[in-house]
Amino acid sequence: MDKREEYAIVIYYLPGGDPTKNIKEPVVYTVGRDYFTLLLLTLKPGVTVNLFEELYIGNKQRDKVRSILKRLSFDELPEIAKANLEKAIKDLIAKNEKKFVEFFNNAGPLNIRLHTLELLPDIGKVTVQKIIEERQKKPFESFKDIEGRVKGIKNIRDIIYERIIRELSGKEKIKLFTI
Known part of the structure; x- marks a missing residue:
């Protein structure tokens, strides 16, 4: 593509x-x-x-x-x-919420030890397990839905924003949202 x-x-x-x-x-x-x-x-x-x-x-x-x-x-x-840039990216995240919710619904493991969701700031193995369990019951529909069903996740917009900035500033080798 x-x-x-x-x-x-x-x-x-x-x-x-x-x-x-x-x-x-x-x-x-x-x-x-x-x-x-x-x-x-x-x-x-x-x-x-x-x-x-x-x-x-x-x-x-x-x-x-x-x-x-x-x-x-x-x-x-x-x-x-x-x-x-901060306002522009946060506006784009809000306008494209569905795309990012789909990321949470579909992200899989990168390898045997690391899940793609763990690449997001402040999301560790325990939280990833909760996300997987919840999305298996029913796919997430919005940021609010994820935040409500997965304890320990607060303000997904900020988590995604932080990851995008890390990618843009060259601090991440693996690109989730940028090219």
Whole structure:
């Protein structure tokens, strides 16, 4: 399966360009909607964008984006973009709750000693066992359902957010939510 971003969320817009990167045309720092890919984009002439606006970046005709300059590492983001990244990712997690609930319903073992769910912050073997027991009774339907049925799990949005940030900042070898 070809994993490519079709849409990206604006986390920082510099209408005058980015002098730190020697770019004189308007640039936009974005995070991908599906795989949280960090990208630097240029805009078509005369186009402006708003913070947290969703932009089409796929292979078809783009209405606002001229080009994708490059994929960025977490460390390449300006501090303002990093600050806005948290809101953007948490909004994406909330909008895609079903996708993340499915992750909890379908995640399996990585090997004989380690379960995929153990890669999430603050989730150990005992909690994984509770999750498996509960999802065998009935698949989870929402974050609230998971939090209500599995003792020891609080605020799944924050757990997922923390994992995504760890992946983006290069602290994790195994990618669960990013590419």
